[in-house]
Amino acid sequence: MTTAPAFQDLYLDERADCWGCGRNNPDGLYIKSYWEGDEAVAHFSPKPEHMGHKGVLNGGIIAALVDCHCIGLAMADGHRREGRQIGTEPLITYVTGSLKVDYLKPTLLNGSPVELRARVEKVDGRKTWMTCTLSSGGQVTARGEVLGVRINEVPSGENQRTKED
């Protein structure tokens, strides 16, 4: 059972422009991620134009789904560790340090949604390591690993941010 609101629906308006998951993007994927126990779950219905090879979901779209879903998880997890939700102060923001996707088999583009399931594997200072599966028709077709890096933001924020190792 997923419970509303989605992580991304709690992002500040000034952070909701993302092509992968921002509710304010004019032409994005609008990924919505939810807690389900210790996992973050998202369902996404690809459009016909999200094709790679004929009849198969594009690998770049899969990478984008894994990326935004996991960064949403990093943010939700960062807040949860402080007993609060995304959207409460002080702001906790993560960006992608690295992304890896293994494409195990073709993800059929047949009108069915895909399911993403991600979990936090390790947190060390500013860094959060996550793993993610993408499933279609009950089969895992891709596996992802994402490193999220917490950044310092100036809240009035015209893109002033630093990422430190």
Added chain:
Amino acid sequence: MTTAPAFQDLYLDERADCWGCGRNNPDGLYIKSYWEGDEAVAHFSPKPEHMGHKGVLNGGIIAALVDCHCIGLAMADGHRREGRQIGTEPLITYVTGSLKVDYLKPTLLNGSPVELRARVEKVDGRKTWMTCTLSSGGQVTARGEVLGVRINEVPSGENQRTKED
């Protein structure tokens, strides 16, 4: 100096639907890759909606660019090793086995194109390992690694393919 035609313009019509690079996709990125010596080079002009954080190119779009650019390189390289171009028989097709992107710094979304440069690092049987940089304003902002895997296709091809390790 890049020389036309782009790798992707030589793909068979039945392989030109890709969201990342297919000329026949109704709403794709239309990546175009060219030989420049032993490197494959592509320039891409992001649209405003390709945003991640405000003012920064989305990481999923970067992953998609790296993916399609490198797979184009794998196909061009496979044909070049046989002294011919993509589009000549017999068909040589690659799919993505794995994709890794390290995001080194924000790629500013400021109206300027980004540049992708990829090269083949190793070929072993069906597998081709490639590295790729993405640069913006003369700075490398992301580095990618892609494993391309050659597949067997049935030329009349309704998505009948096998990927073997």
